[in-house]
Amino acid sequence: MNYELFIAKRIIAGKKYKNSISSPIIKIAITAISLGIIIMLIAVATGAGLQYKIRDKMAGFKGHVQIINYDTNNSNVSTVSIDKNQEFYPNFKEVEGIKNVQVFANKGGILRTQTDFEGIIFKGVSTDYDWSFFQEYITAGKIPNFKQQRTKEVLLSQTVVNRLQLKLGDTILATFLKTANSKLPSNRKYTIVGIYNSGFAEFDKSMMIGDLREVQKLNKWTENQVGGFEVILDNFDNIEAKGEEIYSAISGTLNAKTIIDSYPNVFDWIKLFDNNIWFIIGIMILVAGINMITALLVLILERVQMIGILKALGSTNTSIRKVFLYNASYLILKGLFWGNIIGLSLIFIQHYFKIIRLNPETYYVSTMPVHISLNYIILLNVGTLIMCFLMLILPSFIITKIQPSKSIKFA
Secondary structure (H helix, E strand, O other): OOHHHHHHHHHHHOHHHHOOOOHHHHHHHHHHHHHHHHHHHHHHHHHHHHHHHHHHHHHHHHOOEEEEEOOOOOOOOOOOOEEOOOOOOOOOOOOOOEEEEEEEEEEEEEEEOOOOEEEEEEEEEOOOOOOHHHHHHEEEEOOOOOOOOOOOEEEEEHHHHHHOOOOOOOEEEEEEOOEOOEOOOEEEEEEEEEEEOOOOHHHHOOEEEEEHHHHHHHOOOOOOEEOEEEEEEOOHHHHHHHHHHHHHHOOOOEEEEEHHHHOHHHHHHHHHHHHHHHHHHHHHHHHHHHHHHHHHHHHHHHOHHHHHHHHHOOOOHHHHHHHHHHHHHHHHHHHHHHHHHHHHHHHHHHHHHOOOEOOHHHHOOOEOOOOOOHHHHHHHHHHHHHHHHHHHHOHHHHHHHOOHHHHHHHO
């Protein structure tokens, strides 16, 4: 029989305990624990959600790793072609963890109407393209069909459509920059068969998706000439290691760049979320721990006579300390329980109803994304419980200073 736990349960269940002087202080401590876990859950869910959403959107537009010619400059326009017939295409057998390899080519141009114009990057793709990303963000129409002969169908963003006052099914005139093989600009007409809205303003305002064969014709390329290859990985967490493996496996005339290498500022920015999250977690645990220390000291001082009696009956300081640490652990668990209920409810409400909106120009997303996993929940709760418990051990030594001869006579 664990008599320390038995006594702790009797104290918790007692009416005197619930109506004692310490009751409001205990409620404040429980509230502090609850608020702490709520804020920590929200911080982790929103921080991870932003990180995952931004990187997934960038990978959706650019792939995880791009294989391009070494002579290609840092612009988004494919100026130097690559032979499509490579050992790693269409299946990259030398490197594991690769989901898809897809060809692409970019061409800079201008979309024109009678009253306005917009600069765009025409991204040409082929039948091997993974459309899973764009299917999530299609707001009207369909994905262009590239399985037949060369098509004029294109996918355009809601941002560009709104700026040019277009709609689904409209025909748009595009003027493309001159190439090395042609001194004159090229004019083409395309039909808008699909409209997407990813919320990633940097790409939405300029990206038009169409047939790779159109870009090849504009650049005077053959059917075996492409701008590069996009490699889609199974797991983003391995992107840097896989990028090095891919670079080692390809020809010396080609270069492999991860999206982290291509957009270092964006990824450095989202890494700062981790520092913010750890700072919030540290502050919340400290505040919760201080409140629990206050509650524990009040509980001990309120039961000085009981402590004296237990010592007189032969209980050791360690046993009595266990009684109050069990009591404090119950309060922590109670706070964690309500904090998890409220915190997870708020997270799920944001996930399904998208209540909090963001400026896509600043955050690359239009609504606050949230991501939470069971591992995060367990680590936060266990970590909070352990840290608060450890912070209570030192204050509990005040029990050793209580002498039975002085405490019992006031009973």
